[in-house]
Amino acid sequence: MAGSEPRRPRGVRVTQEDVRRLCEFLYRRTGMLFDDNKRYYIDRRLVERIEATKSESFPAYFAILRSDADHEIEQLINAFTVNETYFNREEHQLRCMTSDLLGNVIRGKRPGESIRIWSIPCSSGEEPYSIAIWLMENWRLVDSYNIEIVGSDIDTRALKAAGEGVYGARALMRLSRDVIGRYFQPGADGEHRIDPGLRESIQFTRANLIDPSEMARYRGFDIIFCRNVLIYFDDSSRRIAAENLYDCLAAGGYICLGHSETMSRISPLFRVCRFSDAIVYQRPESDHDGR
Amino acid sequence: MPFVKRDVTARAPAGGQPADDTVPHADLAPHIAALGSPDIEVRWSAARALGGRADAVPALTTALGVEQVARVREAIMTALMRVGDEASVVALLPYLRSQDAAERGASIEALQALPGAILPFMAPLLADGDSDVRLLATELARNMPAEDATQLLCRLLEREQHPNVCAAAIDVLAEVGTLDAVPALEACAERFAGTPFLPFAVSVAIARISDTDR
Numbered sequence: 001m002a003g004s005e006p007r008r009p010r011g012v013r014v015t016q017e018d019v020r021r022l023c024e025f026l027y028r029r030t031g032m033l034f035d036d037n038k039r040y041y042i043d044r045r046l047v048e049r050i051e052a053t054k055s056e057s058f059p060a061y062f063a064i065l066r067s068d069a070d071h072e073i074e075q076l077i078n079a080f081t082v083n084e085t086y087f088n089r090e091e092h093q094l095r096c097m098t099s100d101l102l103g104n105v106i107r108g109k110r111p112g113e114s115i116r117i118w119s120i121p122c123s124s125g126e127e128p129y130s131i132a133i134w135l136m137e138n139w140r141l142v143d144s145y146n147i148e149i150v151g152s153d154i155d156t157r158a159l160k161a162a163g164e165g166v167y168g169a170r171a172l173m174r175l176s177r178d179v180i181g182r183y184f185q186p187g188a189d190g191e192h193r194i195d196p197g198l199r200e201s202i203q204f205t206r207a208n209l210i211d212p213s214e215m216a217r218y219r220g221f222d223i224i225f226c227r228n229v230l231i232y233f234d235d236s237s238r239r240i241a242a243e244n245l246y247d248c249l250a251a252g253g254y255i256c257l258g259h260s261e262t263m264s265r266i267s268p269l270f271r272v273c274r275f276s277d278a279i280v281y282q283r284p285e286s287d288h289d290g291r
Numbered sequence: 292m293p294f295v296k297r298d299v300t301a302r303a304p305a306g307g308q309p310a311d312d313t314v315p316h317a318d319l320a321p322h323i324a325a326l327g328s329p330d331i332e333v334r335w336s337a338a339r340a341l342g343g344r345a346d347a348v349p350a351l352t353t354a355l356g357v358e359q360v361a362r363v364r365e366a367i368m369t370a371l372m373r374v375g376d377e378a379s380v381v382a383l384l385p386y387l388r389s390q391d392a393a394e395r396g397a398s399i400e401a402l403q404a405l406p407g408a409i410l411p412f413m414a415p416l417l418a419d420g421d422s423d424v425r426l427l428a429t430e431l432a433r434n435m436p437a438e439d440a441t442q443l444l445c446r447l448l449e450r451e452q453h454p455n456v457c458a459a460a461i462d463v464l465a466e467v468g469t470l471d472a473v474p475a476l477e478a479c480a481e482r483f484a485g486t487p488f489l490p491f492a493v494s495v496a497i498a499r500i501s502d503t504d505r
Contacts, residue, residue, distance in 0.1 A: 201294035
């Protein structure tokens with residue numbers, strides 16, 4: 001479908017009012033906010049979902065959506081989020097990590113101490129490897145600390161792929177040729193395999209964000225990247241996940257969410273921190289700090 | 292490589308607290324006692340450990356009544372929400388009357404996640420003597436099945452005197468109402484003809500409902 005107009009079921013017309021209703025619904029359910037300048041983006045995805053559900057009109061589709069028939073809310077969210085992942089996705093958060101977050105994290109640490117970074121969900125590994133490469137390329141103190149990067153996901157097939165560390169050209173599109181040359185080995189069919197040393201440096205584990213007993217294994221993280229997953233949960237699961245993540249962070253630790261997510265709508269446990277490159281959330285140092 | 296790899300399972304939970312999930316079968320007493328600990332972390336862990344345990348609801352209810360730390364209150368509310376039975380709803384309802392907006396918000400969010408359990412409480416809430424409670428209760432209907440929400444909110448509209456409560460109900464009906472709501476909406480618009488924003492809100496709601504149900 002890329003590069004072509006979506007087919008529209010005969011007679012389907014999406015009006016500005018339809019789009020406004022959909023946007024209100026999306027915001028209420030997910031916190032995802034779209035304004036008028038995203039109209040084409042919204043129309044395109046909305047029409048795709050109308051077509052996929054064989055709805056004859058927006059109202060018919062909206063009724064399906066509201067009743068969440070066949071998990072349509074999840075399908076719609078999928079359509080509105082970029083499911084494909086790649087190296088250095090949401091690069092501004094990586095910049096924020098090296099320009100602001102790590103400076104604060106090391107304030108309480110001596111050289112040689114550990115810095116713990118967690119990517120959950122890590123999917124097929126692009127994010128934790130991106131973090132490692134970004135640190136190697138952009139943080140001058142990278143050799144001064146023991147940096148521990150953990151990638152976790154609920155999907156064991158994704159974890160297997162992460163452990164193998166083989167990626168196609170599309171996943172590497174944001175990396176320069178130099179960086180690819182330094183951290184990947186060329187393989188067959190244009191694929192690239194992550195440097196074995198880097199691959200062995202990152203631990204991949206299975207974890208379920210809403211299972212407190214599983215999450216109890218993970219404690220003391222200084223930075224957690226938890227992008228584009230909470231929006232899939234219902235209200236109750238989101239609250240449980242937020243409390244679990246709180247417990248997994250060290251006091252003063254940071255959590256980075258996806259660009260369309262906001263912890264403020266999920267839980268009051270965290271403090272909003274606005275940095276020049278990104279908005280992130282912080283576990284307060286104490287219960288009297290920022291509360 | 293500056294990176295190190297450790298077995299995450301070997302790491303002890305922070306604060307020396309047991310890494311408990313809910314307590315499956317074990318003795319609840321230590322966790323219930325921990326709800327009264329002077330240590331915030333201990334109370335927080337206890338509240339989290341008791342999530343989903345119906346037999347812990349009385350203790351969680353008591354703890355919520357005295358807990359001063361927002362984070363622990365949040366965990367207690369989540370624990371009650373995870374139980375989701377009538378007793379946990381009864382425990383959460385008083386906080387709809389809280390003077391603290393954050394507490395009211397937390398209570399609404401927890402109750403909204405329990406549309407089935409809250410249903411028997413909706414009629415009295417929507418008839419409450421406090422207009423703020425009636426207004427907040429309209430929001431609880433938003434996650435209910437359309438037929439239930441329509442019936443409850445239409446009954447409210449038929450007798451409600453406070454324009455802001457009507458406006459809140461109309462807003463929810465605009466999203467979840469069925470065509471059955473139209474007569475009550477029209478009657479409301481007529482009754483509040485002198486309060487222009489209400490007839491306008493009704494017209495928007497009817498247009499939306501009609502559009503959705505066509």
